[in-house]
Amino acid sequence: MAFTHTDQQELFLPLVEGVHETPPWGAFMRNLVARTYARRAFLIITLANAMPSQEPTVIHVTAPRAVRERQLDFRRINALGLHPYGQLRPGRVYAIDEMLDFDDPARLALQRSALAEMGIRYGRWLRVSAGGAADAWLLLVREREDFSSAAVSTLAAIGPHLAASLRTLAALAEQRLQTAMAQAALARLGAGQLAFDAGGRVMATDPQAERMLTFAPAPDPRGGRRLQLLPAASSALEKACSAIAEGHIEATAILLDPARDLHMLLRKCDLALPEPHALPAVIGTLRTSVREDERAGTRILRELHGLSDREAALAEKLSRGETIIEAGRALRLTDETARNYSKRIYAKTGTRGQGDLVREVLGGLTPFA
Template sequence: MAFNHSDQQELFLPLVEGVHETPPWGAFMRNLVARTYARRAFLIITLANAMPTQEPTVIHVSAPRAVKEPPLDFRRLNALDLHPYGQLRPGRVYGIDEMLDFDNPARLAMQRGALAEMGIRYGRWLRVTAGGVADAWLLLVREREDFSSSAVSTLAAIGPHLAAGLRTLAALTELRLQAAMATAALGRLGAGQLAFDAGGRVMAADPQSERLLAFAPAPDPRGGRRLQTLPAAALALEKACTAIAEGRSESAVVLLDPARDLHLLLRKCDLALPEPRAMPAVIGTLRLDLREDERAGTLVLRDVHGLSEREAALAEKLSRGESIIEAGRALRLTDETARNYSKRIYAKTGTRGQGDLVRAILSGLTPLA
């Protein structure tokens, strides 16, 4: 099938750009429905490593003439025992008659009746698979007349491009998962990070930094953003980024907000990024005075060091700067019991006193609980 300019604009470009939509490929689906004169459609997407209980992503689309009709119910379609989706040959377009059970007249009648109730007289199924990382099933339906050969050819031609889009989507999903895990870990520590260029413009900021700081467009044609802060802090940030980028300084600390005692640690970027890339010159890190939930921290200390519940609770309080007596009384322990507990805690954790215990706790898993 030869592709024309309209195909590029209406189908293939939306496929490329659609991986960034939430949910993906809404514009592509709307254009495909218009191009094939379908009445309604849906796209089912499943990722290979999704949990068995996780429902697939389903994108419903209706033609303007059918916007008031209920969307296709893929659960009801599944319940009809049509040709199992997982057994469809990838890339081949199937018609409704190929999906029905002609060997069982009673089931066939049930299937036809249910499809008629859903307004499905004619349909085309396409299964697309992406190298074991994702699968998609595309269904287009009409009510009064069958699809044209041109519409079927268009659907068949879409298959390889949708498969490539699925592979990209699966890769992006993994990257988003990695980023979400890293962001969540930093958030538990009260930390946020920003990437700066040599002039102090913000190239990227994680969600924690976005919440804590204010940003403004950079006042020059090169674009980007700058931190919206006091003039002295803005000047100090710009000078520090330039010095670090030029190798005249290894690191710097800038006081961004005296009212919140909020400091920003700057250091030379040493990230390993693949090409093509826009390498930041400086990475900035800020941190709030934030600790984990006390109960969650207690459970981690118990499991990591083999402490009893009471010992772990006492150790958690000691790590927050409380004295043995203060922590013990908060836990309704006598002073003598608290001292005995502390000795057992030091022995089990391999630490030498409260200061060493605090170091071990704060450098371990507990702050990430």
């Protein structure tokens, strides 16, 4: 099948760009429905490492002529027990009649009746496989007449391109997972990060930093964003970024907001990024005072160090700066019992007093609980 300029504009470019949509490929699906004269279309996406209990992503697109009809839930089609679409041969276009159970007349009648009630008389299935990373199934349905050979050819021709886009989507999903894990860990510590160029313009931020800071309402005409700061703080930020970028200093801390006593650590960017990339000159780190949920922290301390429930609860409170007496009374312990528990805590954690215990707790896994 020869690809036309219209194919490129309406199908293949939206496939490339659609991996960044949420959910993906909405424009591609709408254009495909228009090109094939389908009444409805479903795209079912399953990532290879998804949990068995996780439902697949289902993208449903309706033609304008059917937009006022009742919304069709793919789970109704799935409940009919059609031929297991996970066993379809990738790249081949199947008619919906090939999915019916002709070995069981009663079941076949039930399937036909249910499809008719949903306004589905004709359909085409296409399975696309992304090399073990993900699978997708494309279903187009019509009500009054079958799909033309041109529509079926278009669907078949899309297969390899959709497979390539699906591989890209699976790779992006893995990168997004990695990013989300890193950001969640920083957020549990109350930390946020920004990337700056040599002029102090913001190249990227994580969600925690976005919440902690205010940005200038208008984009910087030279590209990037600017933090909305008092003049003194803005000047200090620009000078520090310039000095670090030129190699005069490796790191420094500046006061961003005197009212909140909010400081930022600026250090030379040492990220290893694959090409092509726009390497920041400076990484900025913010941190607020955040601690883990006390009950979760107590549980982790108990599991890490073999403490009893009361010992772990006392250790958690001691790590927050409470005195032995204060922490013990909060737990309804006598002063003498609290002192005895603290000695056991120090012995089991290998620490030599409350200050050493604080270091052990804050430098370990407990703050991530």
